[in-house]
Amino acid sequence: xxxxxxxxxxxxxxxxxxxxxxxxxxxxxxxxxxxxxxxxxxxxxxxxxxxxxxxxxxxxxxxxxxxxxxxxxxxxxxxxxxxxxxxxxxxxxxxxxxxxxxxxxxxxxxxxxxxxxxxxxxxxxxxxxxxxxxxxxxxxxxxxxxxxxxxxxxxxxxxxxxxxxxxxxxxxxxxxxxxxxxxxxxxxxxxxxxxxxxxxxxxxxxxxxxxxxxxxxxxxxxxxxxxxxxxxxx
Ligand SMILES: Nc1ncnc2c1ncn2[C@@H]1O[C@H](COP(=O)(O)OP(=O)(O)O)[C@@H](O)[C@H]1O
Ligand SMILES: [Mg+2]
Numbered sequence: 001x002x003x004x005x006x007x008x009x010x011x012x013x014x015x016x017x018x019x020x021x022x023x024x025x026x027x028x029x030x031x032x033x034x035x036x037x038x039x040x041x042x043x044x045x046x047x048x049x050x051x052x053x054x055x056x057x058x059x060x061x062x063x064x065x066x067x068x069x070x071x072x073x074x075x076x077x078x079x080x081x082x083x084x085x086x087x088x089x090x091x092x093x094x095x096x097x098x099x100x101x102x103x104x105x106x107x108x109x110x111x112x113x114x115x116x117x118x119x120x121x122x123x124x125x126x127x128x129x130x131x132x133x134x135x136x137x138x139x140x141x142x143x144x145x146x147x148x149x150x151x152x153x154x155x156x157x158x159x160x161x162x163x164x165x166x167x168x169x170x171x172x173x174x175x176x177x178x179x180x181x182x183x184x185x186x187x188x189x190x191x192x193x194x195x196x197x198x199x200x201x202x203x204x205x206x207x208x209x210x211x212x213x214x215x216x217x218x219x220x221x222x223x224x225x226x227x228x229x230x231x232x233x234x
Contacts (some may be wrong), residue, residue: 002047002078003187004156005067005113007056009039009046015119016042017053020116024155024203029177031197031230033217034207040190041083044157045209047188048080049073060155075103079153083160083190085144089133093124096132096143100150110150117146120179138169145176149171149185156180162196174200194231198222206231 002024009017016039024030034040045051047058049070060068065073070080079100088096097117115199118125124169127135132143141161148156158177162170174196182186191197198204198218206214206227214226221227228234 001061002188003057003059004047005057007043007053007058008054009042009044009051016210017046018209020049020056020207020210020212022205023214024186024188024211026186027092027156027181027184029104029181029189029200030201031201031204032188032190033192033193033194033197033204036192037146039210040207041159042210043080044080044159044188044190047073048078049222050080050194071103072155074151075105077152077154079148079151079156081144081148081156081158081161083163085140087132087140087143087147088133092129092130093132093135093143096125097146097150100147103151105127106152109152113150113152117149118205120149120176121146138172140163141169141173142176145173149180150203154183155186155188157190160192161189162191162193170196194227198227 004020004022007017007020012207020043031038046053049068053066057064060076060078097114098110100108123139124142126147128152161173177187179201189197196220201218204221205212205220
């Protein structure tokens with residue numbers, strides 16, 4: 001579904017991604033793990049067109065997308081749920097959700113999509129009129145995910161959704177991600193919570209200092225000495 005080929009991405013003269021390759025199959029949960037500063041968010045921002053790579057290519061469903069502006073990439077079916085949620089905090093929950101449906105492909109269906117989002121996250125229906133900033137961290141993450149779904153994506157790329165949440169809510173976020181896959185949405189998930197991630201994902205890549213250090217099926221990676229020492233503290 002998505003193929004990232006030999007991407008190099010810079011911030012000014014500083015190189016953040018080095019020859020990064022990544023493949024995602026339709027229907028899977030793919031995970032990207034790595035320490036702080038490894039380049040995970042940079043890779044997601046490169047896929048969603050927020051920053052452009054200086055070389056390499058990205059294809060989505062057979063079409064080149066590197067170089068396209070972010071809104072065109074959303075139109076093609078990729079939704080980016082950003083690190084730190086990035087809500088419109090002085091707008092209501094419902095307005096935040098509607099902002100996710102601005103693309104012309106989905107605007108007409110927004111009422112129907114909204115009902116689907118409310119089914120997945122019933123708490124958002126209860127809180128529809130509340131300002132986003134008055135919600136708890138967990139509820140705000142649900143708004144960010146719901147907003148991402150309003151563009152009716154084929155691929156959702158999700159950056160550290162469980163960051164800063166209490167353990168019970170972390171479990172809930174992971175459950176919601178699994179239900180997205182059940183609805184046929186392909187997922188690329190970034191997480192610091194490595195064990196939990198490798199347990200729900202099919203395939204994972206490990207990014208270290210801007211380079212892919214390791215990749216494989218999650219059951220294999222859970223057995224790898226490097227993963228156990230460096231990421232699971234075993
Ligand atoms: N806007 C930016 N300008 C300059 N350097 C940046 C910027 N964003 C990230 N970086 C640098 O790029 C590297 C990768 O960062 P990032 O992709 O945010 O890592 P991660 O998401 O894995 O924590 C880090 O060294 C970081 O300091
Ligand atoms: Mg990050």
